[in-house]
Amino acid sequence: MSEEIKFSVIMPTYGVGEYIGDALGCLMMQSYDNFEVIIVDDCSPDNSADIARSFINRDDRFVYIKHPENQGVSAARNTGIEHATGDYILFLDPDDLYEKNLLRVCAAALERNPVDLLVYSFTEDYRNYESGKIEYMKGITLELLDYDDDMLTTNDPVTIHRLAMQMEEITMLGYPWNKCYKTSVIKNNNLRFQKIKHVEDILFNCDMLDFTESLTILNDVLYHYRNQGQMRLTGGDIDDYFELQKIRVKRIFDQQQKWKTCDFEALGILSKEYFRSFQSAMVRQLETKTKTDEILKWCKNEAATPIYKEMRKYLPDNSRTIKMLYKPLAEGMFGTALKRARLMEYTKHYFPGVFNRAKQLR
Template identity: 30%
Template sequence: MPRFSVIVPAYQVQAYLHECLESVLSQSYPDLELIAVDDCSPDACGAVIDEFAARDPRVRVVHLPHNTGLGRARNAGMERATGDYLVFLDGDDTLTPDALLALADRLKETGEPDVLVYDYARTYWAGEAVRNRVAAELTERGPAPFRLTDRPGLLNLLMVAWNKAYRREFVQRTGLTFPPGYYEDTPWTYPVLMTAESIATLDRVCVHYRQRRAGCILRTTSDRHFDVFDQYDRVFAFLDGRPELERWRPVLFRRMVDHLVTVYTRRDRLPRGSRAAFLRRARAHYRRHRTPGAPVPARARVHHTLVRFGLHRTYRALRLTAAAVRGAARFAGRLLGGLRRAALRGHYRLQRLLPLHADHALFTAHAGRGGDPGALESAVRDLAPRLRTAWVAGPEHHHTLAPGTRRLVPGTAAHWTALARSAYLVTDTDTEPGLVKRRGQTLVRVQRGTPLGHEGLDLQERPAAARDTDFARVLAGVDQWDYVVSADRHSTLTWERVFPGRYTTLEYGRPRTDRFHTATGADVAGLRKSLGIPRGSVAVLYAPARRDYLRTQPRLLDLERVVRRLGPRFVVLARGHHPRQGPLEAASDRVLDVSGHPDLASLCLASDALVTDFSPLMFDYAVLDRPVVLHAGDWEAYEAARGLYFDPRTVPPGAVAGSEDDLIDIFTSGHWCGARSARLRAAFRDRFCPHDDGRAAERVVRRVLLGESDLPPVVPLDERRPAPPASAAPTMSDVPPLASPPPPRQPAGLLTVTDGG
């Protein structure tokens, strides 16, 4: 008897079925049977299912003689299921990696509940993944398992069959089956949740819910959407025979009205001319199932009024009025936007006629605040207090700025005034479009990271990585640079070739790494405490480079498997590349998702080691003189698409792993912090960190802003004392309590995933 029976009905999904079935059979938890139901599909779905059955004995095939619809196809799969738990998956959706392993672990933890509810993310054709907006309802708080009366908020989740696992004995005992017609999930899901004696939740994305551009039932214009009325009649009939469930009638009534309004207002569902008839039936259902005294939330009263009185003409009038108002607002917005842009251009021209402020310096950074510009601004305030500094950053970053620093919002008149009249402009981003550098202005460009992958003009031969880069505009910006801050000889030679210009290169080190020398052991312990790193743990920062040539970023490591193999001593900090990619799908509470953490330097200081591939972060991290391990399974693909100036495997900063198992072995055997790793790191630091002694920002400020030529000498490598790692830092008990509690942890431990920017 398998643990899971995964039931996949298939009808006209031949383009997606292979990926769906593969996502099931490739699960790391193999104790399953896959029941694929060909609902007499006119395309190649049946053939695809047969091919999978021929190669994997876990696949059981059901070919229905005629098309029955999604609900009855699922029933056919349930009749043949033998697993402990039933899992439903539509033929165009997929299971996330390790989803069944996470389900199995949670079922065991919660004592084999009747129903386990888990999360999903909507995936779009452009690669975007958006997690369920009410995922907070799945937070594993309070007792588990529980009944619906303990957590009624579960009814706010999408009422579908494929975000739950059902104990097969429970389904057989209650006699639940799927009805025919559209919206067949409605009379299945509500009864399941209301009658389950035990429910548990799993706060993890286990299903990728594909949002198809065409072909989806819910986006098909048809009279079949009238089936929603019959489905709610079945739900209330279920309640009529069970007085003990009467308490749920008001809740279901409100959900029904919301659902009917959704179907009525979506323009791609009901055929033209059928909306009035739909609203008349909705009015009849409202009166039939209305519960006297049922409270109606204020925000839903308009919808309830619309359905209660069948106000079809009123709705049409309101919709036309709203469309007219929106159109007028868009026109007014475009007009005002054009006038604003013209006014700002005129304002900027006028400001350029006024004298420069010789004591003003303007800073701009890629991530709002921090990085090299942040380190330089801090040095300016220390070494040249007569200079007035200003930061261009969005309002969300203003709270991070130092007291006394002027805050400017991008695109405002104040911003353009500062661009026109500040004597010094410091940035690590492309110059502002429309900027005209005046005589007497000095523009300092700090490059983000040491170049490993191709940059600048070298990307002309790498269209996959260059995307829509305007190289003429890039060179126009280069012509405005006066100084470029470089970290080492390799960087200097590369920048001057790929960004040719008349600027002066300042090979003084990376200002952003100065903090690695000024931080103390107490600072390190405090950062670890704020992140929730247990005392005595080894925190590994995992930082793969972004694959510019791919729309969606690949899953390079099975983080849950890694920490499970490494043992309880290790924790993983995981930092995603882009918020639109959705949350990291980790099943372990020792993999901490720090994708939203604003300070990469803090994560470096808090960690004990770095795992990366082509990320420029390896050069910064080497300044800390802590272990670095290289891991990448797609060296050839990355080099072909992005291009590499050198193969880091030939001059590595530490141990090199060729596979995930090699990486695990490097940590379990101790090679990651062994003598050979230390020798490789020393050679790497000697080559790429010759000036990173904690005074790089000071040298830049003294040379550019103070005009000094006698600069602080570089501290030799063997005399540098960067911040000590956790093993040498004070214990957690030695650190004073934080002024405010740390941000809430998501399930995880410590490897760190970042874009390495």
Template identity: 30%
Template structure:
């Protein structure tokens, strides 16, 4: 249906309740704002979300007037949020979308067309698909039912087959006047969808169907409230009691009571059988409540339909929990013995083969023992090292031990306790330590004991796709088991985040039950406590001549290439940039020593810093950074120095690895500075001065605001406070960018030191002692 001109009210009001969904919310809102039918409003209700969902809503509302951001000062639940949305809605039709789900392309246009053809019915029923975290897509069970209805307009009470549809409110559109005039309101607690679906279907006079799949119903691995067990699931009895109270007031609907009774009992059986909803210890009470509802509402002459589990219905009617348990036991014993064997083998595979480790697992956990590791047991470095050093200061009762490979033992700083991986002491520490800190994952054989705390620090801001997103990119995920990856991530209790973008990505691509510590990266703290003389000392140790412009070239790994393949003709670049610019080249740590780099260094063309132990020192020494897609750019941005992206294979990289945003868009916040897609462009950027010009500075400022929001020199302090000292909030709060003092650039450092020397000489000449 073609859109008309300006209207006093939009065609659709899309109500989105929001709570703890920062990892999914952008995808949800983007799926709405990208619709080719634009006559709608989005009423997003922040139900006092404890994460940063509210900030995301504010961002979207600021850039698109169709997004209306409403905030609850207290959490009221999804029903209350939807009611708030209805109160604010102006549209002809109400749509309810959960904030972790999305609309498919063309969904609103298809809905608008069908509604127009049917002259605005009370209800529109439409199709959906289920999407799984491993990227599988499953059609719904009602596609043929919806297609079979064609263009018919019908009364739902006369077409009872549609009362068997998935009883959720997001697979239908409600005419707002119909909804409001009949006084429909969502109730508190879970299972409010079923009550709303049934009462609106029983009230509607005119309904139509659309066989277009309009909603992608996300099946989250964790985080779904329906899959969290507890007494809250007992609300199901209140919701169905309200439904039968409604039926009591409508004697004309008596012929439908058997159908709703069967739906109710089937829902009880489905819910009570799932440990993800009703805990084992609560099942007797759930059964007792189910029996009471069965006996209270059973219609005269009711017999279970053929597709129902008649034996369980009969057990409920008799009120025999023993018979009910026996039926469940019979069902469980039908499972294949081979399946049970495979499950047992998987459980055993998580334990180390040695009897020594199994014995150590029985010993008490040492509450003051912490194990640290970085980059698959390489030299102590990165975020774990910064946290280790800060913990020695703030939590001296802790004893930290580093896990390292045997070939790097000689690189461990003197006085730092360490253990070689897979040694006897290693297995003792892994069994008994209270804390585990790593920027990657510990080995699969490490058992996570109850009471142990795993802190995942990560080691970069994700431009490239990570976690379960890698399933779409075979070159990136080759040889990777997603099941094992998520089992390792299931051990995380705490996850350090560098910025809001990272928090959202980790929550979505690692669908596990960890808590995010929004602290900034501890490894970047050193940037804020480094002085002018320190910077000059680092440059001297690296062999950078005074007055030279040092440019750090740090490309990332290419998943579609085997081994180190230079993207730049380094010999040409160093020649063309001239003698005043010295190139510091750092290859990715996945690669070994490169003989060509060694040759160029021997010839004085560049400095190979690939094996330098501290990336942070290299950043401090460099006047500028050339990188491609490496996460080093996010760390380097803290220094407020020029960043040049050399992106000669961007399209190939995007296809092979995937990206989370368009680095080359040129938009503020996306691009950190000058972009070059060829060697000629790179050389021109330096010769013209664009690499350090006004445009580059403006882009860098926006990039810093987006990705350096929490790095202020106190990230490690926040992590230690939360992890080892038990403070629930990251303290101290991050300083605003305007209040942070970045270290001086190398030229500024040289001038500052020279000023001190001159001042000292003047004081000495005047007979004064320098202060």
């Protein structure tokens, strides 16, 4: 690209008055200047709007849009897309933190290779809810790849499709905030976030991948996902958590089938994801005091579904986590699985730091 790249940062905002000032401050301190920040206020009930306006008054790169009524995070991001004027779009969450060189590093990579989709690495920062101090931090990066100058770029479809599965395995694919999307690809193909809970991000990214002809992955850690156990913009209690997770698994499975890259490695990744969600759903039921008989009946009903029968065939046996938590589910040993879910529920309640570390074990 001969001209300087312009970025459109889209920031949906709802109930983040405690955090949005830090996020906007990270953007104001960026070492790269050519960007706009589109703040979409989804009728936030707190002082988020006042904080946003204080930045708008100081910097004309910050734009404020307010929805007439609360419509959800997908609608807020879609509003941002409609108003974006940059060459690339970033969907950054207002309750996270970003490195001050985020846009500069992305711009340098995109000047070198103006790809359709750029993915950068991040950390998951698990913080104490009361003190805000980091108790546990995990870096998420495809560090096992053979990087050239900490960057991998490809326009080979098969490579892109296989990289998608590798990113999915380490939770790098589903998020929208660790990516730069070429605006023309989004707008020319009318890509938008669906109005659905919990899986709207991965569905959007799968849609984007259907039109992605070139991809860059950066080893640079540029984003810090701040997890304090609070109700994040995209968080909250989800009654139909497992059903939504199955939508995720099926969407990726269907896409890999269409691409003809749904090999045993891909199926193993999806099987682990399915049974991890199954086990997590059991823990959630224990948290809501669901009776043992009801949980076991629910497990048996799930075992009769086509997705269970398919996924159980491909569960790998290469980690202690799989053997302890997922294998009993795949083998129909639901009593054993429930006992181990009780242990996880107890750990989650009384030792959240240990639980967060355990969640990272794949």
